[in-house]
Amino acid sequence: MQLLVIAARNLQRRATRTVIALLGIAVGVSIVVSIVSSAGGLKRQFYRMAEVFRGDLIATNKVAFMPIQSIVTETEAALLAEDDLIEGASLLRIWRQPVKNPLGVNQPVLILGLRPGDIAMVRYPISAGRALKKGEKDTIIVGEILARDLKKGVNDKLNIFGREMTICGLYRSPVTSVSFLSGGIVMPLAYMCKLRAPNAKEVSGNLAILHVKGYQTDALNPSSAELKALDAKVAEGAREIPKKFKKLKVQPIGEYLDSFKSQLEIVDQFAWAISILAVIAGGIGIMNTMIMSVFERTREIGLLKALGWPAHMIMSVIIIEGGLLSIMGGLVGIPLGLLEVKLATYLIKLGWIEVVWDWELFLQALALATFVGVLGSIYPAARAARFAPTEALRYE
Numbered sequence: 001m002q003l004l005v006i007a008a009r010n011l012q013r014r015a016t017r018t019v020i021a022l023l024g025i026a027v028g029v030s031i032v033v034s035i036v037s038s039a040g041g042l043k044r045q046f047y048r049m050a051e052v053f054r055g056d057l058i059a060t061n062k063v064a065f066m067p068i069q070s071i072v073t074e075t076e077a078a079l080l081a082e083d084d085l086i087e088g089a090s091l092l093r094i095w096r097q098p099v100k101n102p103l104g105v106n107q108p109v110l111i112l113g114l115r116p117g118d119i120a121m122v123r124y125p126i127s128a129g130r131a132l133k134k135g136e137k138d139t140i141i142v143g144e145i146l147a148r149d150l151k152k153g154v155n156d157k158l159n160i161f162g163r164e165m166t167i168c169g170l171y172r173s174p175v176t177s178v179s180f181l182s183g184g185i186v187m188p189l190a191y192m193c194k195l196r197a198p199n200a201k202e203v204s205g206n207l208a209i210l211h212v213k214g215y216q217t218d219a220l221n222p223s224s225a226e227l228k229a230l231d232a233k234v235a236e237g238a239r240e241i242p243k244k245f246k247k248l249k250v251q252p253i254g255e256y257l258d259s260f261k262s263q264l265e266i267v268d269q270f271a272w273a274i275s276i277l278a279v280i281a282g283g284i285g286i287m288n289t290m291i292m293s294v295f296e297r298t299r300e301i302g303l304l305k306a307l308g309w310p311a312h313m314i315m316s317v318i319i320i321e322g323g324l325l326s327i328m329g330g331l332v333g334i335p336l337g338l339l340e341v342k343l344a345t346y347l348i349k350l351g352w353i354e355v356v357w358d359w360e361l362f363l364q365a366l367a368l369a370t371f372v373g374v375l376g377s378i379y380p381a382a383r384a385a386r387f388a389p390t391e392a393l394r395y396e
Contacts, residue, residue, distance in 0.1 A: 004320055014293060017289050017293070018325065020289070021286050021289040021325050022325055022328050022329045022332065024286070024329070025283065025286060025325065025326050025329030025333065025373060026332040026333035028281060028329075028333065028369065028372075029333025029336075029337065029365045029366070029368075030333040030336040030337035030339075030340055031337065032361075032364075032368065033333065033338060033361065033362065033365055034340040036272060037337070037338070037358060038341055040358055042180070045180055048178050049178050049181070049257065050253055050257045052175045053175075054227075054252070054254060055211065055230050055233075055234065056209050056211055056212065056253045057086075057209075057210040057212065057234060057251065057252060057253065058207055058209060058210070058250070058251050058252075059072055059207060059208040060072065060206070060248065061249070068095075068206055069206075070206045070207055071204050071205075072204060072205050072208045074202050074203045074204065076208070077208045079244075080245070080248075083210075083237070085236060085241075086212065086213065086237070087119070087211045088119045088211050090115065090118035090120030090208065091113075091114070091115055091118070091204065091205030091207075091208055092113065092114060092189075092206060092209060093112065093113035093189055093192055093193065093196070094113075095112075095192070095196065096109065096110055097160065099159070099160075101150055109183075109184060109185060110183070110184035110185070111160065111186075112184060112187075113186075113187055113188070113189035113205065114132075115190070115203075116131065116132045116133055116134045117134065119211045123174040124171040124172075124174055124186060127144060127170050127171060127172050129168050129169030130169045131168075131169055132186065132187070132188055134188070135188075137191050138164070138165045138166060138191075139187070139188070140158065140166070140168070140185050140187045141167065141168060141169040141185070141187075142158070142170055142171070142185050143170070143172075143181070143182035143183050143184050143185070144170050144171065144182050145173075145183045146182070146183045146185065147167070147170050149183075152167055153167065154167055154168065154169060155167065155168075160187070161195045163195070171186070189205060190203050212230065212233050212234055212237060234252045237250065238250050276368065279368055279372050283326075283369075283373055283375065286326065286372075286376045286377065287322075287376035287377065287380065289325070290318055290321065290381070291379075291380045291383070293321070311385035312385070314384050314385045315382065315385045316381075318377055318380055318381035319374055319377045319378065319381050322381075323370055323373055323374045326372065326373025327366065327369070327370055327373075329369055330365060330369040330370065333365065333369070334366070
């Protein structure tokens with residue numbers, strides 16, 4: 001306890017340098033919290049979506065590397081819907097386009113093409129205005145979160161694919177707690193195909209969502225027996241349906257989303273790598289601060305050694321100072337990271353980004369900062385412990 005008090009007083013005596021070093025480690029911790037928590041929030045939404053839509057199968061082209069490269073035609077969708085296990089097949093086309101937000105910043109927006117009346121289209125609950133109708137042109141519905149970010153409402157206009165389109169309705173996310181689904185735009189599939197693929201012989205989507213019979217996405221607390229029966233149907237569909245369609249691959253939605261999860265895992269690992277480098281940079285700042293502090297206190301350290309302080313106590317004080325700096329920097333960096341996410345979502349207007357209050361992540365970030373700070377203090381501490389008392393007392 002005495003060493004802790006001495007270390008705290010030493011930091012207080014050099015307040016300016018302490019604050020600068022503290023901010024260095026705080027920035028590193030804030031990067032850990034902001035990047036990793038955002039990736040974790042998106043991952044959590046994917047898991048939730050896979051859970052709610054576990055009664056769906058996804059049909060894509062076998063040779064397509066990415067969903068946006070896949071083509072599933074209306075003819076194929078109609079044939080898929082004829083299977084005894086399937087209640088209906090919803091074609092879905094996916095596109096991304098930048099849209100200017102009120103701050104004048106281009107933000108990427110997900111645009112979906114669906115056929116009005118399809119089961120997947122019905123899943124989008126309208127909260128204001130009306131739903132899309134068959135045969136409509138230059139008409140769209142917009143997610144509530146995106147409408148809020150763009151400050152748009154029913155009957156307002158948005159420039160999509162170079163055309164002024166009217167917002168006829170606003171929709172909520174089809175899945176509670178999966179907010180990114182209400183951060184996009186939905187338009188009639190046939191019209192989207194006309195604009196994006198004018199030479200196509202028939203209407204098509206990038207994928208078809210196959211809805212297994214007897215499954216209700218809004219069913220509350222289904223029994224384990226019902227889930228087992230549903231999973232059995234889904235597994236049978238994934239196994240049997242592709243045998244009838246040589247060009248198509250059919251997967252349970254959970255398996256389909258796993259490909260995105262693996263990409264998110266890579267992003268997560270990359271985020272941790274960048275974050276660790278940032279924390280190490282903060283640790284170098286702490287090491288520099290400790291080295292300067294040791295040089296400034298050479299006579300003081302010499303006096304302590306002359307009074308009988310052993311080398312390990314001298315080292316302990318320096319290392320405790322580095323540890324305290326790191327802990328304080330970490331405690332500042334955690335709320336700073338959450339603030340960075342909030343600020344980023346405000347500037348880029350991606351209101352669907354979910355900030356996850358993950359205490360495990362916070363503790364990991366704090367532990368990483370403390371480890372790096374203590375590690376960075378070992379060299380200055382060892383240098384201080386090697387000072388000879390007579391030489392240290394003569395130091396100017």
